[in-house]
Amino acid sequence: MKVIKFGGSSVANAVNIKRCVDIIKNINEPVIVVVSALSGVTDLLQLAAVQAAAHNEEYINQFKEISHRHLEVVRALIPVNQQAGILSSVIRDLNELEVLLQGCYLLRELSPRIKDLIMSFGERLSSYVIAEVMKAQGEDCRQGYSGAFIKTNDKFGKAAVNFEVTDALIVEYFKQNPAAITIVPGFIAESAANEVTTLGRGGSDYTAAIIAAALDLKELEIWTDVSGIYTANPRVVKQAKIIKHINFQEAMELSHFGAKVLYPSALAPILPKGISLIVKNTFEPDAEGSLVSTIGSTDPNPVRGITNIDNLALLTLEGPGMVGVAGISKRLFEVLSLEDINVIFITQASSEHSICFAIIASDADKAERVINAAFEFEIQNKKVKPVRVELGMSIIAVVGDYIKGHQGVSGRMFSALGRNNINICAIAQGASERNISAVILEKDVKKALNVLHEAFFEEVVVQLNLFVMGIGNVGGKFLEQIVKQHHYLKEHLKVNIRVVGIANSKLMCFNVDGFNLSEVKDLSNCGVPMTQGGFLDKIKELNLRNSVFVDNTATAEVAMTYGEYLKKSIAVVTCNKIACSSTMDYYKELKGLSKKYNAPFLYETNVGAGLPIIDTIKNLVASGDQVKEIQAVLSGSLNFIFNQYNGTKLFADVVALAKQEGYTEPHPLIDLSGVDVKRKLMILMRESNYWVEEEDIEVANFLPESCMEAKDADTFIAALAKEESHFKGLYDAAKAKGACLKVVATLKEGKACVGLQEIKSDHPFYHLEGKDNIVLFFTDRYKEQPLLIKGAGAGAEVTASGIFADVIRIGSKLV
Structure with missing residues (x-):
């Protein structure tokens, strides 16, 4: 015999149910099929019940949607000549649901008992319809009712199972009611008084696990909308991978910390009996899926998965009156327990000065109220501060059975988070050492999951x-x-x-x-x-x-x-x-x-576009050297201009060409006024540990005053053209001395200056071609022969490459 379970997404509509039917028909042994409500129906039932109790007529719209979806599935999957009786049964159940909702509307109340009864209709309807679809296709199928054999206490909403009674009833039920296929509603049970109860979050998985454990089967299959358990939520981390094999302890940790494929309740009944769990994809039935067993994987990676819980509040109780006082923790968590507030995460300062814990955000107001009431005396006497509540929190957890004793896992985790400015509000590691968990801001969860997945699971890319x-x-x-x-x-x-x-x-x-x-x-x-x-x-x-x-x-x-x-x-x-x-x-x-x-x-x-000038200075300074003197041609645009200008064409035309080639700043005045070179020299000096401001660098201007007033590039170039005689005079004077013109930046004996210089033919700058830059560094180590860096220092392509x-x-x- 085999037990399989289909989740809500697997039975969301007629198309998906047909997939499930095909999977069931290919099983060559008696099978018990546990089904959830059609996807979204449980939420519709919840909303309708709440609206009805609030005397809100909108509940009628939710009811109509529920009715429409189930009737459409019948019409799509049942042959027309067989529909009448099935539609009548579905409508009869829907009428019962409508009466219950009308009662809530008229009475303006919703008791836990009535709410469980209303919530049961999702699974009752889906299991009936799917069973009838199987019968219509000639299969030996019957609909079972889980309330007949799963017995609980009367704690409506999340009833506790009486396993001693339940196990015996399950064995007897399936012995007395044999069938090739039995369709069973998940989530639903009954109390000893035969009143409908529900099993809480993950109730359908829990139902399947209870049945598999009672029958001592070898394995349980959970069919869902993903191909197994992932290393992280694939909707958030696109690089997430299927975990092919994982042990129960790791799966339990992952499910506790929010892994949506599994619920901790589903593992509890089968873990003591060593029943394996297989997670499969309804939409890719041939995919291998994930296996959860007692043995686990031999994968050397100590981390098996990364998961999270959102919508949390972080509460902190602290004060000097807590240090060394016995019973503080007992009082704190007892008052939370009495209010049915589940504590998800706990950490305590070694000084005993504070206790920090995380709960579901919706419980925060109630928790704050009851804690402050419980510690009212200590708060009034300044022994304890009122509990601090921080909302918008999440827990991220790194899970793996071999984290224990494996060096460096926590270091990698917190280093990766720290590099990306993800603030950690609290840290805890379970006694089993199978997880390292941290509370962070909810807004950082997506980034945190991707960062950690990259650190632990992806090729080092x-x-x-x-x-x-x-x-x-x-x-x-x-x-x-x-x-x-x-x-x-x-x-x-x-x-x-x-x-x-x-x-x-x-x-x-x-x-x-x-x-x-x-x-x-x-x-x-x-x-x-x-x-x-x-x-x-x-x-x-x-x-x-x-x-x-x-x-x-x-x-x-x-x-x-x-x-x-x-x-x-x-x-x-x-x-x-x-x-x-x-x-x-x-x-x-x-x-x-x-x-x-x-x-x-x-x-x-x-400085120097793509040349490694700044990096060189950093290395010199880091190694203990000291820059004493700098001589440099730092403007590729100016070098290009003065290399191109030979007195036969307008200086303005050469400047325009340099701008067109992308060598100058958008406004060439920044280059020709010396401002650009001054900025570069200032940066070099600062990198060399000189405290220097702009006014500390002298600039010898070679431009006529008329050019300095130009507001834009076109006006500036026009002004240059009018002053051609000035530039021709500079060029001719230098040529007469066998020199060329270069704008040179200099640092010597603590004084810095920028200006146009006549460079003789024996100087290293004389043969500087095109748009090249050159820098000479004289340091404690490079005293007589300077360190020289030379190469293209302007242009879009080399700047982009830098x-x-x-x-x-x-x-x-x-x-």
Whole structure:
């Protein structure tokens, strides 16, 4: 003999019931089939009962929906010539239900006994209809009534089973009523007085387990809408995997902590008898499913699954009057027990100064009231504080039989959570050491589950979620590079990059599953108006793990928001120099926030585009070296301009070409005024541990005054054209000395300056070509021969590659 159970989703409608019938018909031995109510019907019954008792006529709509669904199933699955009698029986039961609801409406009350009777109709109707469908197809089938053999006390809503009586009745019932197929309603039982009771949450699973245990069967099958027990909720963690084999203790922990496939009650009757449990998928009947047995798996991973319980409240009772006082815990939990409040999680400070515990959020008000009443004397005498209640909490739990004695599990768990700014409010580990559980904010659950699943179950591939602001020249090239290198990074560096948010100056778009970057050309199809606050708020709302904000703009408005990202443990990668060259206080603040919230703040492209200049300084300083002197050509755009300008064409035309090629800032005045170079020198000095502000760097301006007043790029280039004689004079003077013109940044003897210099042919800067940058570092270790870094220092492609390198650096540290 075999016992199988079909859940509500498996019998939700005529199509699904037909699947169940096909599965049953393929079983080649006598089978007891326990069925739940049609999906959603239990909730409709609950709502209808509550509405009726509240004298709300809306209950009639719920009743009509219940009636319609059951009658439709009969009409869809029973041949027309056999429908009359079956429809009459269904309508008779529905009429009884209607009378009960009308009674609640008229009396304006809903007793626990009547509520159980109303709630029983879901399983009564589904089991009758399914049994009649089997009979109509010529099967040897009968409908059993679980109330005839499952006997309980009279605690309506969650009745306790009398196993001594029940086991004997089950054996006798199926001995006296043999059939190839017996359809039994789950969830329903009867008291000793033959009044209908219900078995509470997971009652249908419990019914099946009670029958299997009483009959001493070898296994029990639970058929549901997923292909087994998963390592995490697959609706939340898309990478979740089927657990093929798990032992009872692990399954019990997972089910206790919210794994929706199993209920702890379903395991209790079969565990002592060693009856295996198989979880199968009604919609993929050939899938292997999950096996729960006494033996368990040989998988070396100490963690078997990650699960959670939502909608919790965290309560804390604390005060000096608790220290060393016997009986405090007894009084606390006794008062909760008397109010039928279930405690899900407990932890106590070793000082005995506080006790922290979690309960269902709906019980929070009642718990607060009764606890404060119980400790009224201590509260009045300042020995104990009124109980503190925190709502919006969840428990996440890492479960596995081999967590015990396995080093590093808790370290990996809390490190992964900490890296992603997931605050832990309380921690506990069961005495069995099969789980490590933590209370966190409910808003962080999705991120926490994904972070932990990545840490314990996935191949070491780190997923970075990028939010990219600015998709013009640099930003566009950056996105192209991600598309080109995506497969390589995932395959060789184990970094999976997804762009989840994109913004330009007018619009912003978000896609939690990641954009297809090859198709992102125009944001008008998906975008909403762009605001800095709105962009940050959306990132916080999505709350994704390993989030990285990438700033490809050159605006101060964006640069001044970095701190808000870092405070949320969102990494910042930027080519925007304004933040690091603003006040020293802001620069230090960003560095401090990066360290405090474990959020990388990377800006290699602030100086030298894709050249490793800043990283080199960091390594020098970290190794104990000290930068004494800097000589540098730090503007690729200016180097390009002065390399191109030879007096035969207008200086303004050369500047326009540099802007067109993407070498200059959007307003070239920032480059030619020396502001851009000053910012870069300031950043290098700060990285070299010099406390320097903008006014500490002298800039020798080579532009005529008329050019300095230009408000935009076009006006500026027009002004340059009018001053051609000035630039021609500078060029000719340098040429007459056998020199070329370079804008040079210098730090020497603590003094910093930026200016146009005539560079002789024997100087390393003389042969600097195109848009290249060059930096000479003189340090304690590089005294006579400086450390030299040279290469392309401007252009959208090299700048984008520098940003890309910073993003990869973040991912590589997480692998």
